[in-house]
Amino acid sequence: MRNFLAILSGVLVAGSAVPYVIEIIKGKTKPRIVSWFTWSLLMAIALAASLADHQYPAALLLAFDMIGTLSVVVLGWRHGDRKVERFDIICQAAALLGVALWFVFKSPAIAVLATVAIDFVGSLPTLKHSWQKPYEETALTFLLSAAAGLCTVLIANSQKVTAIAYPLYIFGINVLLSVIIFARHKHAVSGEPVELRKL
Helix, strand or coil: CHHHHHHHHHHHHHHHHHHHHHHHHHCCCCCEHHHHHHHHHHHHHHHHHHHHCCCHHHHHHHHHHHHHHHHHHHHHCCCCECCCCHHHHHHHHHHHHHHHHHHHHCCHHHHHHHHHHHHHHHHHHHHHHHHHCHHHCCHHHHHHHHHHHHHHHHHCCCCCHHHHHHHHHHHHHHHHHHHHHHHHHHHHHCCCCCCCCCC
């Protein structure tokens, strides 16, 4: 069962970027590139920390997810939202702070916790974008990532931070994004302007 869930997690997270990329090419999805780049950077840090602590299921999830996020950055560069604000720069700097904390405290767990916190902050532009323009996001991508995160949590070989923190976060943040997109689409269908309320 563990092997099946490990394979399923990899397939889900590897495939999660596919519908997003397809929608980008069609011009329907317009990703906030800075969020996806921040996610890629943070996943690289968490991947290194998980490998350093020999937490291979979490590392596998992060590796495949990082490939997916980088593909969105590359393919969405032309059609996505490339605007960079002061807030985005702060997120990038904070990501590097996670690496510094790892080296200072010599603890992969601290690096993972720091990147989870910073990742959430870096996700705020996409959360805002999903609320204001849900028709420019692809819920299926986030649902698949959430399922992959849950599978990884179920097969984690320990309760250590490096084993479950990032998979749990991936599950939670992607569920949140999916709920926002579906809820805002529902308002749009019912006749309420989706941009009625600004965050």
